[in-house]
Amino acid sequence: MASKIKIPHTYVIIFSVIVIAAVFTWFIPGGAFEREKIVTSSGTSEVIKVNSFHYTDNSPQTWQIFSAFYKGFIRSPKIIVFILILGGAFWLINESKAIDMGVFAFLKKSNKLNRYRVIRFLGVNNIIITLVMLMFSFFGAVFGMAEETIAFVVIFVPMAISMGYDSIVGVCMCFVGAGIGFAGCLMNPFTLGIAQEIAGLRLFSGLEYRFIIWLVVNITGISYVLWYAARVKKNPKKSIVYQEDSYWREHHAKADLQVSVKSITPTWVAYFSVLAAIIAAAIHWPQNPIRLGTSEIILPVLPVMALLFAITGFLAVRKSVQAFVLNILIFTILFLVVGVTGFEWGLLELAALFFGMALVAGIAMGKNATEITRSFVAGAKDIMSAALVVGLASGIIVILEDGKIIDTLLFGISKSIAGTGKIATLSLMYLFQSGLNMIITSGTAKAALVMPILRDISDMVSLSKQATVTAFHIGDGFTNMITPTSGVLIGVLEMARIPFSKWFSWAWKLILILVIIGWIMLIPTVTMQLNGY
Numbered sequence: 001m002a003s004k005i006k007i008p009h010t011y012v013i014i015f016s017v018i019v020i021a022a023v024f025t026w027f028i029p030g031g032a033f034e035r036e037k038i039v040t041s042s043g044t045s046e047v048i049k050v051n052s053f054h055y056t057d058n059s060p061q062t063w064q065i066f067s068a069f070y071k072g073f074i075r076s077p078k079i080i081v082f083i084l085i086l087g088g089a090f091w092l093i094n095e096s097k098a099i100d101m102g103v104f105a106f107l108k109k110s111n112k113l114n115r116y117r118v119i120r121f122l123g124v125n126n127i128i129i130t131l132v133m134l135m136f137s138f139f140g141a142v143f144g145m146a147e148e149t150i151a152f153v154v155i156f157v158p159m160a161i162s163m164g165y166d167s168i169v170g171v172c173m174c175f176v177g178a179g180i181g182f183a184g185c186l187m188n189p190f191t192l193g194i195a196q197e198i199a200g201l202r203l204f205s206g207l208e209y210r211f212i213i214w215l216v217v218n219i220t221g222i223s224y225v226l227w228y229a230a231r232v233k234k235n236p237k238k239s240i241v242y243q244e245d246s247y248w249r250e251h252h253a254k255a256d257l258q259v260s261v262k263s264i265t266p267t268w269v270a271y272f273s274v275l276a277a278i279i280a281a282a283i284h285w286p287q288n289p290i291r292l293g294t295s296e297i298i299l300p301v302l303p304v305m306a307l308l309f310a311i312t313g314f315l316a317v318r319k320s321v322q323a324f325v326l327n328i329l330i331f332t333i334l335f336l337v338v339g340v341t342g343f344e345w346g347l348l349e350l351a352a353l354f355f356g357m358a359l360v361a362g363i364a365m366g367k368n369a370t371e372i373t374r375s376f377v378a379g380a381k382d383i384m385s386a387a388l389v390v391g392l393a394s395g396i397i398v399i400l401e402d403g404k405i406i407d408t409l410l411f412g413i414s415k416s417i418a419g420t421g422k423i424a425t426l427s428l429m430y431l432f433q434s435g436l437n438m439i440i441t442s443g444t445a446k447a448a449l450v451m452p453i454l455r456d457i458s459d460m461v462s463l464s465k466q467a468t469v470t471a472f473h474i475g476d477g478f479t480n481m482i483t484p485t486s487g488v489l490i491g492v493l494e495m496a497r498i499p500f501s502k503w504f505s506w507a508w509k510l511i512l513i514l515v516i517i518g519w520i521m522l523i524p525t526v527t528m529q530l531n532g533y
Contacts, residue, residue: 010493010500014392014484018068021396022061025403030058032407038198047198047448050456053411061403068395071402076394078347079147079487080387083495084380085351089358090154091379092372094251096365098325103159125163125233126226132156133177133222140181140477141214143291143340144188144443146488147347149175151336151354153495155329161248165232166239167496168506172225175492176481176510180221182443183477183518184214191443195472198451199458199465206466206532213474213521220517224510240502247497261321270364271317271324275310282306288342301338305331325361332357386494390487397485400439409439414453422526425461426471429454430519433475441486443476466533467525474518482511 008016034052073080093099110128113119119127136152139145157170185192187204196203232239239245282302290297309331316327335353339345345353362372400406417428433450440446451472458468480486484500493503525533 021399022065026060028405030056030404048452050452059404061399068398071398072394073391076487082347082351083387083491087383088376088379089354092358092361092375096325098322101322102326103162132173136174136177137181140178141184141186144190145178149178150491157496165229167245169229171496179481185473194447195451195469199455209530263317264366266366267364270360271313278306290342389490393490422463430471430475434479437479438483464533478514482507
């Protein structure tokens with residue numbers, strides 16, 4: 001019998017890509033575009049001057065493949081540090097068993113809905129998966145949620161395991177949901193907004209057809225996940241990550257609600273301290289903006305949250321330590337959403353938020369400063385492999401940039417696209433954008449780099465600029481969920497303890513289906529009269 005093919009470790013796969021990238025720098029000539037800065041509604045962006053490309057001396061990479069790991073860390077410090085802080089923070093949360101008890105209580109209550117015939121027919125778990133994915137898809141479509149999904153992995157993976165599924169389903173609930181929404185791109189100012197401004201279009205025009213695209217890709221993606229989830233539910237041992245999920249089964253078994261620890265004095269101290277901080281923030285910001293695309297609503301968000309925390313926190317402390325820690329986690333997530341949509345928070349603020357959550361949880365459990373520190377360090381140590389692999393993956397981009405071949409690749413592809421018919425040009429743009437995700441993962445950076453090129457190509461063949469923008473934002477979303485150069489994907493997989501090779505072997509079918517559906521949705525932008533096109 002032939003021996004089973006052994007799939008290399010994620011580190012081996014990524015380092016192999018680094019070597020291949022270095023080989024490319026020997027054969028592809030160097031080149032560069034001149035760049036200029038433009039002001040958009042999302043800030044200042046650096047864009048390419050289309051006719052400014054010129055060849056330069058390339059810089060073949062040799063020993064630099066060994067320094068790519070170091071430079072990769074320098075290139076992606078935000079995600080790396082964010083992952084380490086999340087590891088430490090959620091180690092403290094997990095020590096309290098708050099997530100396990102919360103998941104168990106949620107599923108216990110949701111199963112009571114089976115008494116309704118319609119719910120029983122649809123399936124409670126199917127409804128939960130669908131609603132969670134739609135929520136993250138909306139976040140991805142409106143403000144480009146990506147890095148933030150890393151924090152949700154340690155919540156939805158244990159939930160998926162408790163529901164009888166696997167870690168892949170848990171990752172799909174948050175990360176894939178957000179990725180699908182990112183491709184649908186209803187009003188994301190950081191990708192769609194920049195792309196439309198560069199193309200000379202009215203901001204967020206063409207929303208009607210993009211909403212249809214968003215619905216179609218969501219129906220496709222969620223249906224696939226539900227189909228897979230049903231297969232795993234039937235026989236969990238057939239899951240490709242069954243062995244890896246042993247960690248979650250051992251560390252996040254269904255918690256017995258009877259082992260709840262009664263609140264202690266430090267729990268009350270934590271409650272009043274957090275309440276005082278929220279009240280102070282509410283006094284300082286009595287009215288808060290919530291921004292969705294170009295729309296902005298002024299609401300008393302922080303005062304309302306202060307009132308809610310005063311009530312829910314008090315009730316939680318009276319119940320148990322675990323209930324209070326779970327309440328802190330829920331409000332941390334709420335503040336994440338408010339911070340991103342209202343105060344333009346980035347990873348710096350989110351890292352501070354989760355670090356604060358960890359300290360409050362540790363105090364609430366009665367830990368002293370040394371015990372909190374030891375637990376936090378243990379969590380950071382446990383997740384260190386995720387930080388390392390993000391740095392290594394960033395090394396791929398470092399090699400291509402230092403080899404001075406990225407602009408040459410952009411120029412060569414743009415030349416091959418020009419001169420074809422409208423549908424062919426649009427299809428090639430879409431294919432180009434989908435492949436470019438292997439090199440550049442930031443949606444904002446891609447919009448600034450490639451839209452000036454695509455805009456001029458669309459003029460050559462009298463192609464609607466709105467159709468060009470649509471090809472850009474659909475192509476920008478799907479393949480990001482499978483490329484090893486994406487620090488967000490690698491961070492998510494490492495948090496979920498899913499090897500990249502196993503994720504790839506599972507995800508490529510879903511990604512291929514979504515890419516094909518995305519291409520089909522592009523055709524009407526050329527063949528039909530659509531509002532805004």
